[in-house]
Amino acid sequence: MKTSKLDKRLWLTTALCAASTLAFVSGAFSYDRGWGRSEWDRRHQHHHANNNQGHQGGNHDNDPAAAVKTESPIKHVIILIGENRGLDHTFGVYKPRGKGQTISNLLSKGIVNEDGTPGPNFALAQQFSVGAQPSYYIGAPKIAKFPYNAMNVMPQPNTAGTPTAQRDTAPPFKTIAEASVETDMSPDDLLFLTTGASNLPTNSLDTRVPGAGNLPNGPFPLQGPILSDDDYTGDTTHRFFQAWQQQNCSITSATKDNPTGCLSDLFPFVMATYSATNKSQGNSMGFYNAMQEQAPILKMLADRFTLSDNFHQSFQGGTGANHFMLGTGDAGFWSDGNGNATPLPANVAAADPNPKAGTVNQYNVDGNFVGCADVFQPGVKPIVQYLNNLPYAAEPNCKARHFYMVNNTNPGFLPNGVLAGGTTLPPQTVRTIGDSLNEKKITWAYYGGAYNDAVILWDAAVKANPSAPNLTAAALADPAHALGVAYCQICNPFQYAKSIMADPAVRTAHIKDTADLITAIQTNKLPSVSFGKPDGLLDGHPQSSKVDLFEAYVLHVLDALEANPQLKANTAVFITWDEAGGYWDSGFVQPIDFFGDGPRMPLLVLSPYSTGGKIHHSYGDHVSLLKFVERNWKLQPLTNRSRDNLPNPKPSKNNLYVPANMPALSDLFDAFDFDRPVNQPYTE
Amino acid sequence: MTTAPAGPAGPAGVGRLEEAGHASTMTRTIAALLFIAVLCDAAQAQQFSADLVRVDAWGQPAGSAGRVHVAGDKVRIETPKMADGYFVIDSAIPTAFFVRPARRVFMDAKQSSALTAVFIPVDPNDPCPRWQAMAVVAGAAEHDRQWRCERTAAETIEGREALVYRTVSPQGRRHTAAIDLQLKVPLRVTAEDGSSTVMTNIVEAPQAASLFDIPSSYGKFDPQALIERIKQSDVWVDEPR
Numbered sequence: 001m002k003t004s005k006l007d008k009r010l011w012l013t014t015a016l017c018a019a020s021t022l023a024f025v026s027g028a029f030s031y032d033r034g035w036g037r038s039e040w041d042r043r044h045q046h047h048h049a050n051n052n053q054g055h056q057g058g059n060h061d062n063d064p065a066a067a068v069k070t071e072s073p074i075k076h077v078i079i080l081i082g083e084n085r086g087l088d089h090t091f092g093v094y095k096p097r098g099k100g101q102t103i104s105n106l107l108s109k110g111i112v113n114e115d116g117t118p119g120p121n122f123a124l125a126q127q128f129s130v131g132a133q134p135s136y137y138i139g140a141p142k143i144a145k146f147p148y149n150a151m152n153v154m155p156q157p158n159t160a161g162t163p164t165a166q167r168d169t170a171p172p173f174k175t176i177a178e179a180s181v182e183t184d185m186s187p188d189d190l191l192f193l194t195t196g197a198s199n200l201p202t203n204s205l206d207t208r209v210p211g212a213g214n215l216p217n218g219p220f221p222l223q224g225p226i227l228s229d230d231d232y233t234g235d236t237t238h239r240f241f242q243a244w245q246q247q248n249c250s251i252t253s254a255t256k257d258n259p260t261g262c263l264s265d266l267f268p269f270v271m272a273t274y275s276a277t278n279k280s281q282g283n284s285m286g287f288y289n290a291m292q293e294q295a296p297i298l299k300m301l302a303d304r305f306t307l308s309d310n311f312h313q314s315f316q317g318g319t320g321a322n323h324f325m326l327g328t329g330d331a332g333f334w335s336d337g338n339g340n341a342t343p344l345p346a347n348v349a350a351a352d353p354n355p356k357a358g359t360v361n362q363y364n365v366d367g368n369f370v371g372c373a374d375v376f377q378p379g380v381k382p383i384v385q386y387l388n389n390l391p392y393a394a395e396p397n398c399k400a401r402h403f404y405m406v407n408n409t410n411p412g413f414l415p416n417g418v419l420a421g422g423t424t425l426p427p428q429t430v431r432t433i434g435d436s437l438n439e440k441k442i443t444w445a446y447y448g449g450a451y452n453d454a455v456i457l458w459d460a461a462v463k464a465n466p467s468a469p470n471l472t473a474a475a476l477a478d479p480a481h482a483l484g485v486a487y488c489q490i491c492n493p494f495q496y497a498k499s500i501m502a503d504p505a506v507r508t509a510h511i512k513d514t515a516d517l518i519t520a521i522q523t524n525k526l527p528s529v530s531f532g533k534p535d536g537l538l539d540g541h542p543q544s545s546k547v548d549l550f551e552a553y554v555l556h557v558l559d560a561l562e563a564n565p566q567l568k569a570n571t572a573v574f575i576t577w578d579e580a581g582g583y584w585d586s587g588f589v590q591p592i593d594f595f596g597d598g599p600r601m602p603l604l605v606l607s608p609y610s611t612g613g614k615i616h617h618s619y620g621d622h623v624s625l626l627k628f629v630e631r632n633w634k635l636q637p638l639t640n641r642s643r644d645n646l647p648n649p650k651p652s653k654n655n656l657y658v659p660a661n662m663p664a665l666s667d668l669f670d671a672f673d674f675d676r677p678v679n680q681p682y683t684e
Numbered sequence: 685m686t687t688a689p690a691g692p693a694g695p696a697g698v699g700r701l702e703e704a705g706h707a708s709t710m711t712r713t714i715a716a717l718l719f720i721a722v723l724c725d726a727a728q729a730q731q732f733s734a735d736l737v738r739v740d741a742w743g744q745p746a747g748s749a750g751r752v753h754v755a756g757d758k759v760r761i762e763t764p765k766m767a768d769g770y771f772v773i774d775s776a777i778p779t780a781f782f783v784r785p786a787r788r789v790f791m792d793a794k795q796s797s798a799l800t801a802v803f804i805p806v807d808p809n810d811p812c813p814r815w816q817a818m819a820v821v822a823g824a825a826e827h828d829r830q831w832r833c834e835r836t837a838a839e840t841i842e843g844r845e846a847l848v849y850r851t852v853s854p855q856g857r858r859h860t861a862a863i864d865l866q867l868k869v870p871l872r873v874t875a876e877d878g879s880s881t882v883m884t885n886i887v888e889a890p891q892a893a894s895l896f897d898i899p900s901s902y903g904k905f906d907p908q909a910l911i912e913r914i915k916q917s918d919v920w921v922d923e924p925r
Contacts, residue, residue: 161916170909177903180787319918410921475907480782480796482907488919536919544917
C-alpha cells in the first residue's frame, strides 16, 4: 500500500511510539561501531585474503545490476539530494533512538532545551558583528568583534521572498486540483502544496516566529502558534565568500576540540552587511524541533536507520558548486570547452569580496568565479593563508590561471544537449563519477525532477530562437510542460560534462526524469548507481519549497522501493542535501582546500545493513558518497587531484569528530553492518 | 458536466464584428448575414472520428500521432506524446485547452502540441483564416506573423476529394496540407522534410458531446505564477547574456 506523507503524519501522531519502539528493539542487538574501520571492515579484510571475488549477489535474472561484483552486499545505491538544510537546523533537537547512541547537536550541547528554548549553554551559539575592515577577511580580528545584545540587536528573521498567500497557479496553490501539476509525490500529499503561506508581506519581519523583533543572540525555533515545518520561510543567502566569512576560521581560534579554529559566529552579520539589498537578515539562525514532530519523516528514518552527525557540504556556498563536487570531487572552471583554462570573458566578472569604500562589509563584486591560484586576486589571500596555517596539509588545490566556479552558474549544455553559450560555464572535461562508471560498464543514471518537461521546453525555446532561447517564453507557450522550469540544471553535475551531454546516446541513457526512477524501481531496471533530485517545488528549499515537501518526495521513492522487497534488500538509499543553505551549525568543520568544507548537513543511510537508529560520527562530505561508490564497485579515484583520493579518517583520542589524519573523508562503509541485515520498513 | 469555457463570442460573435463595421441598412445586414451563413457553412465539419498516423519521408508508417474526434467546430485530440490528457478545441470561438482528467485541471493548449494548430475544421477554399485565428489563441502570431496559404492542386486521397495547399506557418515552417472537401479538415499535412501526419480510419458517426466537455469542477492552471515561484529558488539562475 502506498503511503502518503499525510497518512504518515496522522500515523505518526497515533503510532509513532509503538513503531519506534519496534525499530528500537529490532536494532537493539546492534553495537556502537563508533567510526573509522567497522567490525565488518576488519572481518572483510580477512575474507578478502581468501576471496577477492566480491559479493555476487542474487536475483540476477530480474535485476541485472545484482550480477555485478561488489565489495559489499549493496548492489544499488540511490542518492537523494534535497536543498538547503543543515544538521542543527533539522536535527538540532533530536535524541538518537539506538541504544547508547550519542549525537552532537544543539540539544546535546545544552545550547537549547528539548522544547527549543535557550539552554544552559546558549552562549556557545552567540553571534557577533564586526567593525569595518580594510579588506575581505575570514578570521575577524577579535578586537573588532562585538556580540549582539540589547543595544546591538542580532538581525531578526525576515520573510524575504516567502509567498504571502495562496495562488491559483503557484505554490501554495489554492486547491489540491491546482497543485496536481506536481506528479512526483503521492496524490494524497498534494495538500502540502496548498499550505504554508505567510500571510505577511515579503521582505518584512517574520512575526510568525515567536519573539521576532527581540530574539536573543542565538538560534531560534521555527515553531509557534502560526509557524511549523509546513510553512514557507525566508531564504538566507548561501554563497561562497559569504560562507567562508560566516564560518570565521582562524588558526588563532584553534583549540584541542576545534583544531581548525572555525567559530561560525558571523552568520547574521554577514547576511546583514554583504549587500545593500539582501533581506536574509537573521534567517540563518532558525531551526526545527524534531522532538516535537517537526520534520517527522526524516526523524522516523533516523529513528529506524542511521544518521550521520559529521557529514558536511563539500563546497562553501551554494547549489551548483556543491552538486559539481558531488559528481566530480572537484571544482569546475572557465575554459575553452575542451578542458583548457581560459581567462574570463569581459561580461563575466571575477568575484571581489573586498568592502566597498565607506561600508562595513558590502562586497565590491559578488561574482561567481575566482582565480584562487593567485593570492593577489580579491578575497583569495585570507583563505589561502588560513589553509597554510592549518596543522595539516590543506592545499588550496587551485591551478594557475584557472577561474573556478564558486557560485551558481548554469551549465554550458541545455538539458536537451544543445550548447547554451553566453555566460554559462563552458562544457567541462572534469572527470565525473559517470565517466568512471561508464568505463567499467556499470549502470548509472541521474534522475532529475521535471527533466522530461524541461527537455520539451528547451527544444521549443531553441527552435523559436536558436541564438537566445528563452525558457520563460517557452513555458508560457506550453503550459502542459511548464513544470519544466522547475527542473534544476545546476543540480545536475553531469549536465556540465561534455562526455555525457554532447553525445545524445550517452545523454539519453543516463539523464532521466524522476518518473523514470520510479519506473526503474518498479520494473527491476534500477541502475547500480542512481542520483535523485526533486524538482524545485519538492526540493525542500526555503522560500520556494518546504521540509515536508522534500519528505513527500522521499516517501514517493521509498514507497516504490518498499513495494519491491527483492530490490530493497540489496539497495542503500542515502538521503542528504546539497548544502546547509546558509543555516548556522554548531559542528566541527575540517577545511580541506580552497573550496570547502562547509557546515554539517544531515545524511541518512537507509538499508537493511544500517538499521537501529544509530549515529555515524566519521567525518564525511559529498565526496564520501563518491568514495562509497568507488569502493563498492572497485573504481579508482576520479583524478589525481579529486577529493576522493583522501584517506578514511582515523579516530583521534577523545574526539569522535576530528580525524587524527586530516584531511580525511569517510567512505561511509563504517555506517553499515553488512553481516546483519534487518528488514526494517521504510514507510510503514 | 459543462462545456469548455467559451470566449466572448461563438459564430454569433463574428456577426457582432460584422455589425460593428457596417451601417445598419437592410441591404448591408442581409449581406452580412449571408456572409456569416456562408462562412459558417464553409467551416462546418461533419461528425467523425479518425486516427492520426505519422508517415516518414519514405512513406513508411512511423507510429501513431493520436486520435481525433470532430463534431462541428469542436475537436478532441488525444496524442500519445501527452498521454495524461487530451485537447479540446472549438475552432469557431476559437479556444484550445489541454485537459488532465486525473488531476482535474485544464490549461490553455497554447503551443503544447502542433496538432492543435492545424487539425481543426477549416474552409477548404480558404483554410488560412481559421489557422490564423488558432495561432493567435496559441500565442504564435506575435508581431503580425501570418499563416500563408497557396492552393496548388486537387487530389484524391483514399477516395476522398481534397484541395492541396502550400502553407507557411507564423513561425516560418512550411507544409503541404490536403484539405478534405467534405469533412473540411486536413487529411494530410506534410512537413518540409517529407514526413507527414495523415488522418486515417475515418468513421463518420455522431460524437458524444461529453468528448468535448471540461467538467466545471476542474481548475485552470496558468504557468506564470509558477515561474515566479521557481525564481525564488536555487533552481533558477538568471543568465546575463
